[in-house]
Amino acid sequence: MAVLEIKGLVAGYDERVLLRNLSFLVPEPAFVAIIGHNGSGKSTLLKTLTGQVPYQGQILVQGQPLKTTSGVLAQSLSYLPQKNNVAFPIKVRELVVMGLFRQKRLLEHYTAADYALTDDVLTRLHISHLSQRTFTQLSGGEQQLVWLAQLMLQNAPIALLDEPTQQLDVYHKKRVFDLMTSWVHHEQKTVLCITHDLLNLLPLQGYLLNISHPSPTLEVITPQTVLAQQQFLEERQHAPSK
């Protein structure tokens, strides 16, 4: 059974259609880089998959139609939006442990075992030193890594990430791409990751989906395909839809 299958997807806002007749299939757990110009509809695609944008067409998540399985879907998909704000001071460790909220009953406390998992994921991301810091006082890049830790703790089979490397320095960009791909290969996760960092994709295994293309399809990542898509995006301007 395919991890994700999208057939004839049409989605957008009010009168404005951004995704037209999009079809693609992720056959097995894989890393999929979603690329395209600003405003081409990349975030709209992830918002559609998380039920935030109305659509026509078919979306099958692990064989189940998105429209009829909202409860099950909550377990299958985790989502890291492009902008994620916290309005109150909270320690990093307390924010990350909340990644386990779906496995908890209302008002159930987090246990020592939950905090052990949290510490483990902080170590994997090399951010244990931030554990007792106040989240709102961290740099943008540090905050980004903390959100990633929370998402990894959710442990959903399919993770949707909207520009998770946006504010990271070159070292951390590479590290996050390495982490995402090793997560795919060692834990059979599927990662759909929006990114503008095309050159970081060069050494990776997975697929590319260029939403700016007139008929986007999944392409295997190779140096040739990445550079061809980079050239495509550099040479064309995004034509906004009416």
Ligand SMILES: Nc1ncnc2c1ncn2[C@@H]1O[C@H](COP(=O)(O)OP(=O)(O)OP(=O)(O)O)[C@@H](O)[C@H]1O
């Ligand atoms: N809620 C909304 N209502 C109306 N239009 C919207 C809404 N959200 C986004 N748009 C518009 O839809 C278009 C596509 O937005 P989207 O965020 O999907 O682009 P993107 O490819 O993710 O861009 P970027 O690379 O800049 O993040 C944009 O022109 C945006 O202004």
